[in-house]
Amino acid sequence: DIQMTQSPSSLSASVGDRVTITCRASQNISIYLSWYQQKPGTAPKLLIYTASNLQSGVPSRFSGSGSGTDFTLTISSLQPEDFATYYCQQSNGNPFHFGQGTKLEIK
Amino acid sequence: QVQLQESGPGLVKPSQTLSLTCTVSGGSISGGGYYWSWIRQPAGKGLEWIGLIYRTGSTTYNPSLKSRLTISADTSKNQVSLRLTSVTAADTAVYYCARVTDYGGKGDYFDPWGQGTLVTVSS
Numbered sequence: 001d002i003q004m005t006q007s008p009s010s011l012s013a014s015v016g017d018r019v020t021i022t023c024r025a026s027q028n029i030s031i032y033l034s035w036y037q038q039k040p041g042t043a044p045k046l047l048i049y050t051a052s053n054l055q056s057g058v059p060s061r062f063s064g065s066g067s068g069t070d071f072t073l074t075i076s077s078l079q080p081e082d083f084a085t086y087y088c089q090q091s092n093g094n095p096f097h098f099g100q101g102t103k104l105e106i107k
Numbered sequence: 108q109v110q111l112q113e114s115g116p117g118l119v120k121p122s123q124t125l126s127l128t129c130t131v132s133g134g135s136i137s138g139g140g141y142y143w144s145w146i147r148q149p150a151g152k153g154l155e156w157i158g159l160i161y162r163t164g165s166t167t168y169n170p171s172l173k174s175r176l177t178i179s180a181d182t183s184k185n186q187v188s189l190r191l192t193s194v195t196a197a198d199t200a201v202y203y204c205a206r207v208t209d210y211g212g213k214g215d216y217f218d219p220w221g222q223g224t225l226v227t228v229s230s
Contacts, residue, residue: 001170034216036154043203044154046218055218087154093212094167096144098154 002026002090006099012107017078021102023071023088032092035064035073038101039084048073049091078104109134111204111221119198119228125191129204129221136185137162142207143187144217145178147200155200159207160187194228201225 003026013019023033031051036044046055048064051071061076075082083106088099115127129143136143145157158168160178168176177190187204202224205217 030213032214036217038154043220043223044217045220046216049208049216050214055216089154089156089217091210091213091215094159095169096156096159096215096217098156101153 001095002029002092002097004088004090004097004099006086006088006102008102009100010103010105012105013078014107015078015080019075019078019104021073021086021104023066023073023099025069025071025090025092028068029090029092031067032090033064033066033071034089034091035062036087036089036098037082037084038087044087047086080106109206109219111206111219113202113204113221113224115202115224115226117225117227119194119226120230121195121228122193125189125194125198125226125228127189127202127204127224127226129187129189131185131187131206134206135182136180136187137182140209142209143180144205144207145187145189146203146205146217146220148203148223149197149200157189157202161209196228199226199228 005024007022033051035048038044052064063074085101085103110132112130119125142161144159158178160166175192179188205220
């Protein structure tokens with residue numbers, strides 16, 4: 001199985017900050033990685049697929065990059081509604097394991 | 108717009124069978140380009156992929172659950188179901204279903220998700 005490791009596990013930041021979350025795969029997954037945002041009490045929401053493609057309706061301040069084993073999710077200017085937990089998920093074949101999550105908190 | 112709604116008992120006794128249904132509206136579960144997956148999340152923890160069912164009816168399961176798990180589909184009701192046997196407290200979680208856009212296993216992504224249903228395993 002391909003294992004996914006996110007860092008950091010938690011992060012404190014302020015509105016307007018630029019934030020980067022990292023996801024590392026245990027083996028080469030090419031560009032087959034998705035990012036999800038989850039707010040408390042709600043289902044995860046797709047933000048980005050195939051590493052850098054922004055899902056329709058997702059603000060352009062979100063961006064993704066990377067290939068192979070190392071990936072990043074960047075929020076260019078944090079907004080109050082962005083404080084949530086973020087998960088990466090590999091999509092290079094089953095099982096589609098998720099990372100352990102990164103909780104983004106208000107500083 | 109496709110919507111998914113999970114349903115089932117909120118409380119299951121240890122050693123019994125957990126059964127959940129995901130009802131899909133706004134689209135057919137047998138339509139092309141998609142398949143269906145279950146994911147769960149214990150309270151305060153991360154997401155665990157459970158398994159999936161393609162529109163052909165073939166399935167793939169998380170190896171850690173494979174011996175206890177069955178995912179099936181009822182096209183007449185436009186529903187996908189999950190059955191997990193011999194449950195323990197470790198199976199207590201919010202269970203989600205999701206539609207998966209099918210790129211042949213390379214770049215598939217989960218969207219949308221149902222709202223989730225909490226299942227507690229307790230006597």
